[in-house]
Amino acid sequence: MKTTYISTISMSDSARTQMMKQASTVNTLQIELSSGRKADVGLDLGSRTGEAVTLRSEFYYLHSIIDTNALTASRLDISQAALSDIRTNSEEFLASLVAVRDSDGAASVTQAEAEGGMQLLVSRLNTQLNGSYLFAGLNTDEVPIADYSDVTSANKVAADAAFFAEFGFTQDDPAVAGITVAQMDAYLTGNFANMFADPAWGTNWSTASDLEVESRISTSEVLSTSVSANEEALRELAQVYTMMSDLGNVNLDSEVFKTVVDQAISMLGSAIAGVTSLQGEIGVAQERVSQASDRLSIQTDILNERVNALENVDLEETSVRLNTAITQLETTYAISARIQQLSIINYL
Known part of the structure; x- marks a missing residue:
């Protein structure tokens, strides 16, 4: 039998990691929404990057x-x-x-x-x-x-x-x-x-x-x-x-x-x-x-149309994804705050 130890600090660290990922996603989506272009073209296109270049x-x-x-x-x-x-x-x-x-x-x-x-x-x-x-x-x-x-x-x-x-x-x-x-x-x-x-x-x-x-x-x-x-x-x-x-x-x-x-x-x-x-x-x-x-x-x-088709983002889709990401980030903040308040002392 394996016992998994759960503590307030481990839960807090997990929440912090999740918040960092979500914050990065929000930042990326904000860049794409303001520029209309993929934040990292190479990462997004992969093998098609050469075509864009x-x-x-x-x-x-x-x-x-x-x-x-x-x-x-x-x-x-x-x-x-x-x-x-x-x-x-x-x-x-x-x-x-x-x-x-x-x-x-x-x-x-x-x-x-x-x-x-x-x-x-x-x-x-x-x-x-x-x-x-x-x-x-x-x-x-x-x-x-x-x-x-x-x-x-x-x-x-x-x-x-x-x-x-x-x-x-x-x-x-x-x-x-x-x-x-x-x-x-x-x-x-x-x-x-x-x-x-x-x-x-x-x-x-x-x-x-x-x-x-x-x-x-x-x-x-x-x-x-x-x-x-x-x-x-x-x-x-x-x-x-x-x-x-x-x-x-x-x-x-x-x-x-x-x-x-x-x-x-x-x-x-x-x-x-x-x-x-x-x-x-x-x-x-x-x-x-x-x-x-x-x-x-x-x-x-x-050529410009073809480059745009490869590198540009759908602004409506990006806006929806950004709003969703912001909501998720706010939810994570709320959950993390609740976790921070947990203490076994409260139950003694």
Whole structure:
């Protein structure tokens, strides 16, 4: 025969242990009710924990691409706006050249417009976003185009040197009036044109890379999302503005001036078409980025639902369980208090 000893202290200790377990349960349920998520996902899911971790990893990866796409979209929007300004200004300059070609005093008018056009071109091609130059290709930390208005700039120095080497005097020399149509035509298609072709363009005008920035816009798509300042259309615009602002046009013979204007008009038409094409490419990229983000948003919503199904709790069920646990804990407290009051002395 086995005798089990029952004492007030053993009963009290048992009650205390029970209260600790119930208090822990109440605390866990309160956490789940306030957060809506399992207090210990690993303990609750067991072997399915790996699935939850994988889903969360995929969710954060796709979400990071969506965030990157938002920045990419901003870069494309600003690039599109810059190209629009460049195109609009060049169209207005073309209209002005056609209108004043045979007018007296046209040279001074077009020179001022060309200087303004050059400043706008340089300004827009040197556009920044978050410290990165948008038209610099991969060289995003370098200013793409040298400022032609700076007399010490490499492109201005090269243009002055080329003119002097060709004619033997500077652009503001009265001797400019003696340049013939043949001489000017030879210069425009020869040494002058060479300044805007490689390697002179990369040496004196541009630090931009021909390689453009590529962005991952989805798990399977990589897209070119920039325009380089080295594009042919942008070089042609720089050539036209230089031609019309810094060849001593005010002092040129009228027929020679018309030769310069005709060359500028022809080149402007080509440049405007080129800029329009670049805008079209940017527009296509904008649409693809937008569509990719929309698809990724749908995917992340699905992943989020699956993660929630694994990790979230039923709030109504949790609320009922919490109320039950609190009731049980209060009952245990009451019983424990009664046990604490038990004493054999009361029965002697």
